[in-house]
Amino acid sequence: MALRVTPLGAAQQVGRSCILLEIGGRNVLLDCGVAAHSSGSYYPEFSLLGEVQSLDVVIITHFHLDHVGALPYLTEILGYHGPILMTHPTRAIGPIIIKDALSFRRDAEGLTPEMVDAPFDRARCFQLQERVEIGDLSVTSFYAGHVLGAVMVHLECRGQSALYTGDFTMVPDYHLSAARAPLALHPDVMITETTCCTTIRSSKRREVNDLCSKVQDCLEKGGKVLVPLLVMGRSTEICMILEEHWAKAKLAYPIFVISTMAQKARVFFQTFASWGSKRVRSTDRPFAFPHVRFGTLSELLALSGPAVALAGSAMLDFGPSQELFKSWAPEKRNLIVIPGYCLPGTVGNLVQAKEKKIELSSGIVQVRCEVDHFSISDHTDSRGIVELISQVAPRQVVLVHGGLQLMDTFRAIVQKRLRLPCHMPAVGDHVEIPSPAVLEAWASSLLMAQSEPVPPPPVLGVPLIHAKAPVVTTFRGELRKRDRGALELHAAQGPSARAKAKARRILIRQKGRLPCEALKAALRDSNQAVPEDLSSIFEVAGATILVDQIQAGTAAVTISWVAGLEDREPILQQMLDILG
Ligand SMILES: [Zn+2]
Structure with a gap:
């Protein structure tokens, strides 16, 4: 069965992240978010799921509305009762953000604030790098930066694997670290966000100094x-940046x-300070901000002197930030700083584009103040995405959570520079990733005893080639049949890999010489056609025999098998006896 990716949202767009991943026969919903702004459908296309109970698990990567906002709708309105996975910060913050959003929405299709807590109350929380097993599906989370508690997830099931990035940052923030995914995970598919996939940022230090x-x-x-x-998102980052500058420049303006x-x-x-950056973890009171005050909108509107205001919404579409925008934008000496990404069609996007007259439902706003955009963004840039793809080394890439044209440009980079098949499906499109055959082997104690010395565990992702015979590797991992008959052993992921090195999956490969007549007899005995020219690859009794060279009636062969001693067919045993 092929691995299949079907976006129900966030396909060629930002907003309502929700991706159905069919992996090893399991159905996983990756994120469950709502639209990032008011036009278009609010919820993902859940109708594509068919029956919601067919889902085996829902995994939420972080608390942003466009990743978690539709979860209560899925559980309380559509009736999904299965497992839900998320991190502790996401479980704590998600319901607050959703309830706040519901106070601005009138068309939440029956969802009320009272319904929001239920899915979070029963969600199972995972720790970073913890491997959670749900039946035969295993899920491991890795730090994603981005916002407090954000993770990317690595999924494995019956020999198929996928990495879903959620949203991530590759450069450390003041308050959060950069994403940390293991090298050479080699998933069958990496599903990556592409919000800023064509942006190349200057150094963080320069951006901060300019700001x-x-x-x-x-x-x-x-x-x-x-x-x-988003106050629950970037306000801590901006406060830390400004407070550091205020201290250096001896400023006293209120924030x-x-x-x-x-x-x-x-x-x-x-x-959740343990999720914070090194700076946060190594400081006694990292969030003691002497110049920061919690203000009200009316207080700010009445203020006459200079001040900085951090206010939501992030894209100026509603909330106190829009009220302050209406009041402050017409005045030349004021400044609007857009710190992150603003979707096309939002007020923030128009401001960013330096529009001078902006029409709101309450009237036209003349923008005479200065406007600046700084990439104090919580999304990685083009280089960061390429870097992560290179690190992870997937077989194929699926792009989500980005604008259509940006994605199209970025897809060419992945295809040409990284030489990887790359897809950018629309909502409802299926991307099928054919899986390599996976061979699993369990070594018997007898085979283990006969196979000395046992070599050390292989390096992650490096193909095994053993010239000596017999060689046994004991290591927890997964054998994959690669192109041209090569076999690779991939280590199991997570910090426990080395500790479990005595686990049971093995690859045995040995080289030797075999009389051509013995090989032909083996093929005949296993009811296979015997080609005149033996230079080929054969499967005999579960072993792969690669004929490297034939000379004077003798074949130089590489024989590989993946079974315990007691599983061997007598025919294979005979051949091994001949090989010696
Ligand atoms: Zn996000």
């Missing part, structure tokens, strides 16, 4: 600075965070 000097200039001229953002969620956000960052 701080622009903000300081504006304040010194008596202006006000508006930073629209207001305007949101009912601001104090909760602070508590969560303190509670």
Whole structure:
């Protein structure tokens, strides 16, 4: 059965991340988010699922609405009762964000704030790099940066494997570290976000310096600075950046965070400080911000002196940030700093595009203030995605969570530079990834005893070639039949791989010489056609025999098998006896 990827959302678009992954006969829903802005469908195309109970598990990568917002709809309205996996920070913060969003939405199709907690209450939480088994499906999470508690997930089931990145950052933030995925995971498919897949950023240090000097200039001229953002997301990062600069430049301007969620956000960052960057973990009070105050919208609207305001929504579509935008944008000495990505069609996107007149439902806003965009983004840039693909070394790549044209440009990079098959499916398209045959072997104790010395575990992802006979490798891993008959042993992932090196999957390969007549007899005995020219690959009794060379009635062969001693057919035993 082929591995299959079907996006129910986030396909050639940003928003409503929701991907059906069929892997090893299991159905996994990767994320369950809502649309990132008001036009178009709010929920993913759940109708493509058929029966929701056919899902084996739902995995949520992080608490952003476009990754988790539709989870209560799936469970409370559509009736999914199966397992749900997420991290502790996502379980703590997700419901708060969804309830807040519901207070702005009128068309949530029957979903009420009272329904939101249920799926989070029964979700199972995983630790970083913990391998969670759900039947024969195993799920391992890796740190993704991006926002507090965000992970990417590696899934394995019956010899098939996939890595789903969720959203990720490859450069460390002030408050979070960069994503950490193991080298050479070699999944059959890597499903990656592509939000900023054509952006190349300058260094973080330069971006931060530019931001701080622009903000300081504006304040010194008596202006006000508006930073629209998701308070539960980037506000901690911006506060840390500004506080560091305030201390260096000895500034005293107030920094207001305007949101009912601001104090909760602070508590969560303190509670889950172990998810933070090295800077956070090595500082006594990393979130002691002496200049930051929790303000109200009316307080800010009445303010006359210079100040910085961090307020949601991030794309200026609603909320206090839009109210402040209406009030502050017409004044020349003010500054609007857009720190992240704004979807096309949003007010933030128009501001970013330096539109001078912006029409809102309440009237036209004249934008006379300065506007600047800084990539203090929580999404990696083009280089970061290429770097992660190169590190992970998948067999194929599927692009999601990005604009159509950007994805198209980036796909060419993956195909030409990385030489990998790369897909960018639309909603409802199926991408089928054919799987290599997987051979599993269990070594008997007798075989183990006969096979001395036991070599050390192989290097992850490096093909095994053993010239001596007989050679046995004991190592937990997975044998994969590669092109041209080669076999590779892939190590099991996770920190426990070395500890479990005595586990039972093995590859045995030996070289030797075999009389052509013996080989022909073996083929006849196993009811196979005997070609005149023996230079080929044969399968005999579960072993692969590669004829390297024939000379004077003798074949130089490489014989590989993947079975325990007691499983061997007598015919194979005879051949091994001849090989000696
Ligand atoms: Zn996100």
